Amino acid sequence: MSQHYPALIIVVPLLAALAAAAAGWINKRYCFPIAVASLAASFVSSVFLLGRVIRVKEVIYEMAGWTAPIGIVYRVDALNGLVIVVVTAVALVNLIYSKSAIEEDFPDKMGTYYALYILFATGLAGMVVTGDAFNLYVLMEIASLTGYSLMGLRRDRATVSALNYLIVGTIGATFYLLGVGYIYIATGTLNMAEIASFMSQMSDSGSIRMAFVICLAGLFIKMAFFPLHGWLPNAYTYTPTASIGLIAPLTTKVTVYIMIRMALSVFTPEFSFKTIELSGAIVWLAIIGIVAGSCMALAQKNFKKMFTYIIVAEVGYMVGGFWLGNRAGISGSVLHIANDALMTLALFMAAGIFARKIKGEEISDMQGLFRKMPWTMAAFVLGGLSIIGVPPTCGFFSKWYLISGGIEAGNYYFVGALLFSSLINAVLFFRIFEVAYFEPFSESHGHDHSHGHEAVAVEEAPLGMLIPFYVVAISLVILGIFSGDLITKIIYFAIPAGIV
Amino acid sequence: MKKLGLLTVVVCGVLLLLKTAEFADWGDPNSPASRHLSPYFLENSIKDSAVPNVVTAVLADYRGFDTMFETTVILAAGLACFFILRVRKTEKPKSTYYRHVPTATTLRIIEGAVLPEQSKVFKRIDSVWVPFDLILATTCKAIIPFIQIFALYVIAHGHHSPGGGFQGGVVLGASIILMAISRNLGAAIAHLKEKTTVLMAMIGVFIYAGTGAFAALAGKNFLDYSTLATVLGVDEIMARSHGILIVETGVAIAVMAVMVWIYYNLSSAGKQDEGL
Numbered sequence: 001m002s003q004h005y006p007a008l009i010i011v012v013p014l015l016a017a018l019a020a021a022a023a024g025w026i027n028k029r030y031c032f033p034i035a036v037a038s039l040a041a042s043f044v045s046s047v048f049l050l051g052r053v054i055r056v057k058e059v060i061y062e063m064a065g066w067t068a069p070i071g072i073v074y075r076v077d078a079l080n081g082l083v084i085v086v087v088t089a090v091a092l093v094n095l096i097y098s099k100s101a102i103e104e105d106f107p108d109k110m111g112t113y114y115a116l117y118i119l120f121a122t123g124l125a126g127m128v129v130t131g132d133a134f135n136l137y138v139l140m141e142i143a144s145l146t147g148y149s150l151m152g153l154r155r156d157r158a159t160v161s162a163l164n165y166l167i168v169g170t171i172g173a174t175f176y177l178l179g180v181g182y183i184y185i186a187t188g189t190l191n192m193a194e195i196a197s198f199m200s201q202m203s204d205s206g207s208i209r210m211a212f213v214i215c216l217a218g219l220f221i222k223m224a225f226f227p228l229h230g231w232l233p234n235a236y237t238y239t240p241t242a243s244i245g246l247i248a249p250l251t252t253k254v255t256v257y258i259m260i261r262m263a264l265s266v267f268t269p270e271f272s273f274k275t276i277e278l279s280g281a282i283v284w285l286a287i288i289g290i291v292a293g294s295c296m297a298l299a300q301k302n303f304k305k306m307f308t309y310i311i312v313a314e315v316g317y318m319v320g321g322f323w324l325g326n327r328a329g330i331s332g333s334v335l336h337i338a339n340d341a342l343m344t345l346a347l348f349m350a351a352g353i354f355a356r357k358i359k360g361e362e363i364s365d366m367q368g369l370f371r372k373m374p375w376t377m378a379a380f381v382l383g384g385l386s387i388i389g390v391p392p393t394c395g396f397f398s399k400w401y402l403i404s405g406g407i408e409a410g411n412y413y414f415v416g417a418l419l420f421s422s423l424i425n426a427v428l429f430f431r432i433f434e435v436a437y438f439e440p441f442s443e444s445h446g447h448d449h450s451h452g453h454e455a456v457a458v459e460e461a462p463l464g465m466l467i468p469f470y471v472v473a474i475s476l477v478i479l480g481i482f483s484g485d486l487i488t489k490i491i492y493f494a495i496p497a498g499i500v
Numbered sequence: 501m502k503k504l505g506l507l508t509v510v511v512c513g514v515l516l517l518l519k520t521a522e523f524a525d526w527g528d529p530n531s532p533a534s535r536h537l538s539p540y541f542l543e544n545s546i547k548d549s550a551v552p553n554v555v556t557a558v559l560a561d562y563r564g565f566d567t568m569f570e571t572t573v574i575l576a577a578g579l580a581c582f583f584i585l586r587v588r589k590t591e592k593p594k595s596t597y598y599r600h601v602p603t604a605t606t607l608r609i610i611e612g613a614v615l616p617e618q619s620k621v622f623k624r625i626d627s628v629w630v631p632f633d634l635i636l637a638t639t640c641k642a643i644i645p646f647i648q649i650f651a652l653y654v655i656a657h658g659h660h661s662p663g664g665g666f667q668g669g670v671v672l673g674a675s676i677i678l679m680a681i682s683r684n685l686g687a688a689i690a691h692l693k694e695k696t697t698v699l700m701a702m703i704g705v706f707i708y709a710g711t712g713a714f715a716a717l718a719g720k721n722f723l724d725y726s727t728l729a730t731v732l733g734v735d736e737i738m739a740r741s742h743g744i745l746i747v748e749t750g751v752a753i754a755v756m757a758v759m760v761w762i763y764y765n766l767s768s769a770g771k772q773d774e775g776l
Contacts, residue, residue, distance in 0.1 A: 188536030
């Protein structure tokens, strides 16, 4: 079975999605076990696959047995080997965490929800492991379509903001597809490795340059890179609890991965960093994006919306760090994909728990939460510290690499933007901690005076939510401690040898 | 803001068009697209899979993995429509319409009144589509079987001529939708229940993915149809050809079912009691 790992990651969830959707019409109790089992199988395969990639550097799986340019191949190296583990892990943990939320929010559409959830994870996982530029688009379609519907079903503004996201996201995906079309016309192939091998003769071709620009523009829209981030805050704020822990951590990160993959393994570093002189401009946009995202986060009263602006700033970290074009910057960017996926997951898991226990979504509604749910808040503090970048949480280490990348490249504005954003994040989270720690808990804004000043009974989140939340929070520290190993054993090999 | 948007669109469009000037001409035999992979497909598709239609060979075999996910995209669209639109608990409508078939009289039953039994004599009809057109209903009833036979032909003939699972599935789905339009939604649902369409959609995609998984279980790579040789009792090349037919059938079932499912949900805003 071991040679089938790349296929198993995708195919097991796909079959399970069909089974879960059918089970929704036959016996709803089977939906959850099917979903968990399939995502667990997918996660285990990706861990084994990463182990194999560390040993043999590159694993290629030929779909239907056709070799590279004729058929579609999956190509897994250190870069996507790492990302695929993150994707499947986040999808699995969030699914276990969301069981009760799904049962409450979608009691009569559970089967369909699980099917959409698994298909979304399948789409993302496929985008990560594929070695074919068009196959990537097909899987992007799956992830987008299911993503829109996972976001869309809630009573308030969710449907409108999901529709808005649908329109913007479709434009982004279409740009990517147009880019692939240009590449195909110019080179006659869709296989990523083969496109790269043609690139040295093609670097002065206008259609290749256009393809590069338009692919990048499409991906920037999809990842909500400043100034194309307009769709993200609303879409994410109104997304149902169960979906947000899947969509927010993964969509932007996987798109950043695709950008890195396209720049390094399709257009080649030579072309992306030297021939086409865009990296300076992109880093500048990233700098503005980091500062603007942080400032907008500071202006929010709603904590969910605040988290969404933090995502916008974090996308700036990764894109900026990558386009610095040196080893430290790219390492930091890749490491941050893994770290930020888990950090964002931790934040939105906490938000999901808060949303069940307090009435509103404002920061001022969080009064007294430390006393009411001490365990949840302890893990939330860990997540907050990681976003700020306090050692030994993982956020510190990726920021460290990003900053040293900035210093190496001599781009002190980028370094400044990172430090500024860290300071703002510190303000953001300590503001929340202050409200939650020092101000007493009051039910629904003091309309009910009877509970006003008495000791608040501890009312923790259910264990089914708390345990997955703790798994994520503790993994933030574990990832931090082992980030040196991640860099030297995996990410080092993900970056082409030519980059110093 | 609107002007800015327009400006962006125009600039993008002009840039894209300008760069198309560097493209090879239409049908240029020396263009990269026709020099690199196309010759292989043209020369070898018969040898590899015994399928005379090169497009089918590329679609369902060489790049069959893409096609499997295209089918899944369609399934995802059906799931999404259902998920967003479907309402299970609906309040009873203010008034319902029935037709007394022997006299062709339309009855409007107001709220609280006793509803007649659904029978040969009393038929429930849509409030937005009261007139019953005998000519339309009869003509469509006569046409539908032929549409369906043609759909089967399109599916089966994908090996030799333009056609295949997607096209055939759409035609098949259209025949059911035609019934719903020419009579009413209830008539179509009575023939093909929602649960049946859902299960058919799942089964359709499962046929495709399951064929692939079978190949993986039998020791070759995922979707390698040549593993079917032992099961079907033919050589590996014919097995590929038959494999394509099997997955095309799966595609047709899935596409047909999802088309109908989406129509049921869209036309009745998810209530599935009264349609267009």
